[in-house]
Amino acid sequence: MKVSFYTSQREYLAKKDEFDRAVQSVIEKGNFILGEQVAQFEKGIEQYTGARYAIGVASGTDALTIASDILGFKDGKEVITSPFTFLASASCITKHKGRPVFVDIDEETFALDVNKIEEKINPQTVGILPIHLFDQMADMDRIMDIAQNHQLRVLEDAAEAFGMRWKGKSGQYRHAGTIADFGVFSFFPTKTLGGYGDGGMIVTNDEELGRKAKYYRVHGASKKYHYDFIGYNSRLDTLQAAILNVKLKYIDDAISKREKIAKQYIECLSDCEAVTLPTLKGDQKQVYYVFNILAKNRDQLAEHLAKNEIGYSIYYPRPLHLQPCFSYLGYAKGDFPVAERVSENIIALPIYPEITTDEVEFICKTIKSFYK
Known part of the structure; x- marks a missing residue:
């Protein structure tokens, strides 16, 4: 018996008519860049996760890079994160000449060992970047308490964590990515909510951060050819949004x-x-x-x-x-x-x-x- 680590074909064949109609609708209208399906998907993510603002970008890596830039994880400042993760969780810091500072992980959950975070904090520390790995979230109660006590920003790498929820001491379940200043998701094909190509999302409950993220994904423009920031060219593809709208239903x-x-x-x-x-x-x-x-x-x-x-x-x-x-x-x-x-x-x-x-x-x- 041959068993693939992952295959998209079974899902596609089971919902072929829906996927085909979704893709065809984009092609027929020809609105390939930030088309209506992107806005629809962003709204769907806001409703599902409870985030006030969801901004679609080209990949989970771009989501981390943009969010790190906005939060000031750069120019020699230090950000505490994990050495046991995908490259993008640290490269998003180094891309802006920030300095990732690693702490070891919990052997049972593979998440940041929260008991080791505070010993790494110094005057150069500006943030914490926890990663919700594989099947569960990092200890967000402790992480947010530490951040508040030391006036640090927090970026949740929830690239692998769509659908996960943390209750903790708040008494209410909160979706991964919505607890910190920013959270990010990846829609790489193998993810729990995965497209048929690359895609990512930045989420936040902060109006100003949400506004900046929306500008940063289109070169920093508040409107066409009016640039408030030096941003990026990173937009969730309309075809991927159309596919993800189908998958979000299920x-x-x-x-x-x-x-x-x-x-x-x-x-x-x-x-x-x-x-x-x-x-x-x-x-x-x-x-x-x-x-x-x-x-x-x-x-x-x-x-x-x-x-x-x-x-x-x-x-x-x-x-x-x-x-x-x-x-x-x-x-x-x-x-x-x-x-x-x-x-x-x-x-x-x-x-x-x-x-x-x-x-x-x-x-x-x-x-x-x-x-x-």
Whole structure:
């Protein structure tokens, strides 16, 4: 049995008429740049997440870069973030000549270890950039308390966290990305809400920040050829917005299916001593964007999966502090032992709404056969 790590074809074929009509409507009208479907999608995101303002941009990376610029994460200022994440979570700081300052992660959640944040704060620190990784959010209660106490700005990297909600001490669930000054989403195809190409979104509850983000995505223009800022050319494509409008209608069903798949994995692998399963922390509603396990002999297991035609991915094989592009920061191997240890053992298994129970069972049996 061949099992892809991800495939869009099953979803497309199941809703082919809707997707085709959505794309055709854009082509027929010819309004390809910031067309009506973009505004419709932005409104849909505001309604679903509770954010007051949603601004569509070309990618999740652009969303981080623009938001970092507006928040002042630049010109030698320091921003505390994680070494265990995708490049964009730190490159968005360095793009503006800011300085990412890493702290180690919590071994169970893979999020920033909030107990290590304050020791890194100094007069040059201007912000915190937490990442909501894989299936749960970082401890936003602690992060926002620290930020308030030290007058720091917070940018939530919710690129992987669409649908996740944090309750915590507020007593009300708040959607990922809507708690801090800015939040961002990615609509890369594999995401929980993914398009058929690149796409991203900036969200905020602050009117002034929302206004600036809207200007920054069109070269900093308040209106055509009137430039208030030096901005970017980063607009959510109308064709992608049309596709995402279709998918947003079914997002709760997609999240529910992901949860059922995750529960099957957990049930099937719970008796496998060589595997460590995800642990949820904090008062929150998780979403299984990715299903990661920590596995003994991870690289050999990956080879075994590949031989059995099972797709997998490794998020992330090398922490950012050990990447050559960040060597100028002066970090060395051993500086963040938890992130380094996790990177050597983590492996992601296939999870998407259209995967079948038989396929998940086959994956679990294949993993168990490796450890016999």
